[in-house]
Amino acid sequence: MKVAVPTRNNMVDEHFGHCEYYTVFTIENTDVVKSEILESPQGCGCKSNIASVLKELGVELMLAGNIGGGAINVLNNNGISVVRGCDGDVVSLIHDYINGELVDSGESCKQHEHHGQQNHSEDGHQCGHGN
Numbered sequence: 001m002k003v004a005v006p007t008r009n010n011m012v013d014e015h016f017g018h019c020e021y022y023t024v025f026t027i028e029n030t031d032v033v034k035s036e037i038l039e040s041p042q043g044c045g046c047k048s049n050i051a052s053v054l055k056e057l058g059v060e061l062m063l064a065g066n067i068g069g070g071a072i073n074v075l076n077n078n079g080i081s082v083v084r085g086c087d088g089d090v091v092s093l094i095h096d097y098i099n100g101e102l103v104d105s106g107e108s109c110k111q112h113e114h115h116g117q118q119n120h121s122e123d124g125h126q127c128g129h130g131n
Helices: 050-057 069-077 090-098
Strands: 002-008 021-028 031-039 059-063 081-083
Touching (some): 002 090, 021 050, 021 090, 050 059, 050 069, 059 090, 069 081
Parallel strands (some): 002 059, 059 081
């Protein structure tokens, strides 16, 4: 299984469509066997070709911070599920996913140019998951 995370400086980017790059993790059983960097196209994520590129790579899941409804629809139409409300270090995040500790926040960006403030801890993340 492949999982993509919008990333900036090894942290989940606050906004899917404006991330620096995507970290794509390949998971076999409960192990990360590979991680790779996919450069982000410039512009809005829902209007770029990123969903089809991720689909071609075999990505099945996006672990995202803030993401709008349009981007979710485009990803879903390409067979990619989305977990919203994630933040923090991408390596810690993927291990929490593997351990079944992530829950979708249920919240999407209401505005296209929304850049909400999040409370980032130095070594953790928030995805609406339990500890």
